[in-house]
Each structure stands twice: as structure tokens, then as C-alpha cells.
Amino acid sequence: MAQRFEHMVDESKNIELTEDDLANKSKGQLIKKAGQLRDRRNELNQMASERASKRDDLNAKTREKVDEAQEHREKRDELNEQVQEHKESRNELNAEANELFDKVDELKSDLELDEGKDLEELESEIEDLEFKQQTEVLSTDEERELIEKIEGKREEYAERKDKLDGSEELEGLRAEAEEVRSEASQHHQKVTELADKAQEHHNQMIEAYREADDIRDEADDMHDSFVEAQEAADRHHEDFVRVQKRLREMDKEEEEERKSARDKKKEEAKEEAEEIYQKFKEGETLETEDLMKLQKTGLL
Template structure:
């Protein structure tokens, strides 16, 4: 079983250190000062970017492993197709071999029937008779025999020669037998050639079968590594997404604080305008009553539009 730790080591992948993660609590978000939140947003953004980079690298390695898995599966499929093609050829040669063997058996059965008809199976065959004659002649030439023994030996030789002549005469009387034997042997030889092809093709088919099994095994191993790498990718991507969500929350809070500050400034400016207006009205009232105004008082009246 391939583990995430296995692929981290094998492919030199940076391990995700959770101690580097940036934590955002509700208290920090609600009670933190604007300066603190700006700093926190920067930390969240930087950590998010690092995690996205880590996730990207892991995704790339995962994709490479998935590609290698597909290559091995394709390789296994090629071996499967070659194996199946060879097995089809094996079956074709088997069928032809069996047909030829059946044909050869029928021919040899006919040969035996013909031999029986010609009585060629009675006694010894031609080759055996020739060998016995040679042995007797060799004995006659090499051994010192009495007249009686030599006469008996000569009679045996003549008897064997007569048997041989009779066998040969019967064979010659039926040239069809030799042709039939030759045809049967040719058919059997052709069947043997097909049997040889069966053996050769079956061996090749077995080789491709073994290679197919090995390729599928390697594909499974690589797929397990790809799955483990995908888990590592998800781990980094989920952490990156969490930091991005927290970054967005902080940014939203900063915008809320900016809006509050703007509202407070607007309120202050409104209060200032109201106070200036009240002061200007007091000055204007003094002006109507004939009091002398200084330059500063005149500028205040101009600013409020009362002069």
C-alpha cells in the first residue's frame, strides 16, 4: 500500500508544515485593530500563495504519474492484442494440424490394409531381412566353418534371399503402396510443421501475456502513487482555499472599518459645518446690529455664504 509519506520521499515533494499556517479567529477578526488586520491579511495572502504553489507542484506530479499510468495501460493493451492475435494463429495451426493428423491416420490405415492384402506384414520386413542376410554373409566370410555348418549357413542365406525376393516382388506388384506411404508421411510431416508453429506461437503468446501482466502490475503501482499524490494535492489546495477565504474575510472587515471611519469623518465634518454655521449666524447678527467685524469674522461669513 502506497502512502502519502512514500511519495513525499520518492518524488522529493515539500511536506506541508501546518505550523506555518495562519489562523484567523473570530476575536481577531472582530476586535483586531486596522493595523493588525492589515498585517494579518498580508500573512494570509502570502501563505495562500505558498500553498497554491505547493498544490500546483503536487498537481503537476500527479498528472505526470497519471500519464505514466496511461502509458503502462496502453503498453499492456498492446501486449494483450498481440497475445490474442498469436492465440488466434495458434488455434488456426492447431486446427490444421489436427486435420492433417486425421488425414495421415486415414492414409496409414489404408497402408496397413494394403500390406495385409499383400501379406507384407507376414514374417519380417524387407529391412530386417536385408540386415539378417548381411550378418549371415559376414559370418560366412569371417568364420572358419565345417563343411556341414557352411552348407547349413548357405542354405539359411538362400532361404533369406528368397524371402526378400518374395517381399520385394509383392511391393513391386503394388507401386501404389509406396506412393500411399509417401503421401501419408508427407501429410504427417506437414502436420508436424503446424505443430511446431503451434509451439512457437504459443511460446510467443505466453511471453506477451507475461509482459501484459507485468505492465498492468506496474500501472497499478503507479496509479496508487498518483492517488496518494492527489491526496497531497487536495491537502494543499484545501489549506490554500481556507487561507484565501480568511483573507477575503479580513479584507471585508477592513472595508467595513474604512466605511466606519468615513462615516465618522463625515459626522465630524457635519458637526463642524453646523458649528461654523451657528457661529456665522451669531457674527451676522452682530453685523446687523452695527457691530464692527474683523477680517476673520468676515471670512467666516463668506465661508458660510451669509455675506
């Protein structure tokens, strides 16, 4: 609001003209009033011109911000399209990977690889039993029983390892499934990256539109202040024209008064000359001044 007041016309500097001024002020006073009106009009016209220029600059900045917002909108929409494409690819690849992992599980079941312990667990158990054999004092029966248990674990380990080593199809399926899952993860990463970029452009679009609205409001205020200054300038111009018209009327009135005075003076001179001429005809002696008056009026 403070900025709005800054652009308002200072009415205390305006020049007022009343009908009483036109009717009763002297010519000199009206000439002075015309000069004041002209100067204030010119000042207001300059003010209006500056405000119009600022308004146009602000409108141009508004258009720039709107264009900037549109660019961010287009980039956001483009990125969102790419996000959708990568989502579709990710979902298709995940579905494919799930099918492959299901086949891996089916094949493992067919090979009975899901039953029993895995190789790492068996290897750990064998190491524990061997450590016990080496570090503990055992009876002959306990020693024999422990050795038989170690041998059993080793046979189970060898049998299970043979099954795994012999299943090239299983390893191929697992590698293919993991590769497809990895490719799906790459698409998911692209979804995240592109979505973040799209959000950035969305935020920048919102900010650009907000700035455009703020600048547009400022431009509207500047336009209002331009109109205010221009209307005040127009009022001063109209009053200036009224004073000029009144001054021309006064000039005309003065000229008519001067003409009337000249005509009256001329008529009086003629009447005087006729009186002198009458004296001349009656034989009176005329003075030189009287003769000159007769000559001047053409009666002699």
C-alpha cells in the same frame, strides 16, 4: 506512504485568522495579516495548479498503459484464433495420416510383408553367416549345411525384396501418409510458436494493466493532494476577503469619525461666531481675528 506525505500541505505555514483578530487587532496589524493571507493563498494556488498538472499527466499515462494493454489483448486474441485454426488443421491432417498409415498396414498384411524379417535383418544375418564361412574351420558336412543356410537366407531376401519392389501402391500410400504427417507436424509447430507469442502478449497485457493500476493510484493520491492544497487556498482566500471587508469597515468608521469631528468643529465655530456677532450688535469693539471669524461663517 512516504510519497503521500511528500505531497501533503505543510500546515505549519498556514495563516490562522480568528474572530478576535478581526475584532481587536489594529488596522496596521490587519493589513499585515491580509498580506500574509494573500501570499499564502497564492502559494497554495500555485501548489494546487502544479499538482493538478501532475495528476493530469499521470491520468494521461494511465490511459496510455490501458491502451497498450488493450493492444496486447487484441494481438493475443488474434494469435489465439490462429492457434485454434492451426490446431484444427493439425488434427484433421493427423486423422488423415492415421487413415493412410492404416491402409499401409492393411496392404502390407495383404502382401504378407508383416510376416518374417525385414530386409536389413536378413542382410545382416547373411553377412554373419558368410563371415563365419570365411573365418572358421568347418567340416565338410558343416560347410555344406552353412552354404545351404546362406542360400536359403538369400532366397528369402530376394523373395521379400521382390514383394517390396513390386508394391508401388504401398510406397505411394506410405509417401502420402508421411507427407500428410509432415504437414500436420508443420501445423503443430505453428501452434507452438503462435501459442508462445500469444502468451507473451498475455503477459505484457497483465504487466501493462498492473502498471496502469499503479499509475492510477499515484494519480488518485495526487488528486487528493491537489484538493487538499486547493481547499487550503480557498480558506486563505475567504479569510483574506474577511480581512479586506473589515479594513473597509474600519476605513468607513474612520471617515465617519473624521466627518463627525469636522461637523463638531464647524458647529463650535458657528456658536463662537454667533457669540461674537452678538457682541458686535451690542456695540462692542471687535478685534481683527473676531471679524475674520464672522466673515468665515457668513455672519458679516
